[in-house]
Amino acid sequence: MTTEGITVSDSRGQQTSDQPPRDDRGRPAGGPPERPERGGGILMGRPFGVPVYVTPSWFVIAALITWVFGGQLGDVLPDLGTARYLVAFFFAVAFYASVLVHELAHTLVALRYRLGVRRIQLQFFGGVSEIENEATSPWREFWLAFVGPLLSLLLGGVFYLGVRAVELSTVPGVLLTGLMVSNLVVAAFNLLPGLPLDGGRMLRAVVWAATGRPMAGTVAAAWAGRALAIAVLIGLPLVSAARNVERTTTDTLVDAVLAAVLAAIIWNGATGSLRNARLKEVLPGLRLRDLARRAVEVTADTPLGEALRRAREAQAGAVVLVDGRGEPIAIVRESAVRAVPEHRRPWVAVGALSRDLEPGMRLDADLSGEALLRAVQATPAGEYLVVEADGRMYGVAALTDIEQRLTAAVAGH
Numbered sequence: 001m002t003t004e005g006i007t008v009s010d011s012r013g014q015q016t017s018d019q020p021p022r023d024d025r026g027r028p029a030g031g032p033p034e035r036p037e038r039g040g041g042i043l044m045g046r047p048f049g050v051p052v053y054v055t056p057s058w059f060v061i062a063a064l065i066t067w068v069f070g071g072q073l074g075d076v077l078p079d080l081g082t083a084r085y086l087v088a089f090f091f092a093v094a095f096y097a098s099v100l101v102h103e104l105a106h107t108l109v110a111l112r113y114r115l116g117v118r119r120i121q122l123q124f125f126g127g128v129s130e131i132e133n134e135a136t137s138p139w140r141e142f143w144l145a146f147v148g149p150l151l152s153l154l155l156g157g158v159f160y161l162g163v164r165a166v167e168l169s170t171v172p173g174v175l176l177t178g179l180m181v182s183n184l185v186v187a188a189f190n191l192l193p194g195l196p197l198d199g200g201r202m203l204r205a206v207v208w209a210a211t212g213r214p215m216a217g218t219v220a221a222a223w224a225g226r227a228l229a230i231a232v233l234i235g236l237p238l239v240s241a242a243r244n245v246e247r248t249t250t251d252t253l254v255d256a257v258l259a260a261v262l263a264a265i266i267w268n269g270a271t272g273s274l275r276n277a278r279l280k281e282v283l284p285g286l287r288l289r290d291l292a293r294r295a296v297e298v299t300a301d302t303p304l305g306e307a308l309r310r311a312r313e314a315q316a317g318a319v320v321l322v323d324g325r326g327e328p329i330a331i332v333r334e335s336a337v338r339a340v341p342e343h344r345r346p347w348v349a350v351g352a353l354s355r356d357l358e359p360g361m362r363l364d365a366d367l368s369g370e371a372l373l374r375a376v377q378a379t380p381a382g383e384y385l386v387v388e389a390d391g392r393m394y395g396v397a398a399l400t401d402i403e404q405r406l407t408a409a410v411a412g413h
Contacts, residue, residue, distance in 0.1 A: 196269030225270030
């Protein structure tokens with residue numbers, strides 16, 4: 001499974017020609033140093049320079065696989081005793097190694113196309129390759145999506161050859177059979193035609209090629225993904241019930257919960273893909289110059305009440321601290337201002353409520369679209385100083401204003 005970051009494309013879905021040079025991971029060369037991923041999980045390595053994380057949810061599914069598969073091994077290989085759970089755990093690790101191969105296939109193609117790969121995550125329901133940019137043609141999109149299931153099919157074939165070379169009633173035979181079946185299931189599931197699955201991206205590529213519009217492909221694949229989620233929610237418990245009529249209430253409940261969780265993941269993934277596509281269409285209209293608030297300049301020892309009075313008189317929405325030479329040195333944080341009760345504002349100096357200006361908090365007034373979002377992501381802050389090309393202050397941009405403008409544009413699109 002693959003996901004994409006936000007990018008900007010022209011009406012044909014082609015990236016504009018003024019893209020900066022990129023490194024071997026498809027990132028802009030000479031850009032800021034890479035930040036550690038937050039909430040990525042446990043870093044397991046960096047194959048091809050791409051970090052691979054295992055999330056805490058993987059340990060839950062590994063324990064579940066160990067318990068279920070270990071119980072089944074008791075019927076197939078009764079002589080193993082409690083060692084069957086060790087064999088089952090080895091299967092869980094080997095299965096997710098196969099999932100990693102699936103994701104690395106996506107990663108290698110993305111790197112080949114210089115799209116950039118943020119990370120790979122192994123989690124509860126498999127793996128995700130976070131690809132930063134959009135493919136520049138329907139064919140590249142199709143191949144980028146198809147290569148993952150293709151590798152899973154090839155792995156299933158390799159394990160099938162292994163099964164034919166050993167006795168089925170042995171530990172290697174059982175493991176190889178399980179890995180063969182699981183890889184074929186992964187391939188078949190990912191080929192289902194709905195986002196966020198690989199089959200959904202393939203469907204998107206086909207519709208994109210037929211219409212010449214990437215957005216049309218995304219809309220079709222996203223709605224197919226939502227329909228798939230409903231089918232999983234209703235159909236999975238019915239199929240399980242039809243295959244085994246002697247089912248307990250616990251079995252029925254487990255199937256229903258599994259179907260609900262899987263359907264929610266597919267539905268949310270499809271909805272997120274559609275939202276990101278709409279965001280890409282409205283992103284070029286996001287201009288920092290239009291979002292900046294007028295600001296007043298005060299010194300650090302100015303009482304908050306006085307600074308707010310000056311801001312009201314100037315019809316300004318921000319307060320900037322300047323040094324003795326009149327150079328901006330900090331921005332008063334709006335969140336800190338709201339936390340000060342009104343009766344204390346005449347006695348609190350604005351210097352205690354400000355954040356010093358870091359290099360990344362000075363933004364060019366002419367920034368727009370994707371460049372603006374990347375600048376904000378590079379230096380997280382509540383407010384940014386907006387400056388002209390010659391260094392003169394233009395105003396202050398609040399992160400909340402940028403987010404609200406994007407939300408309103410996507411909702412109204």
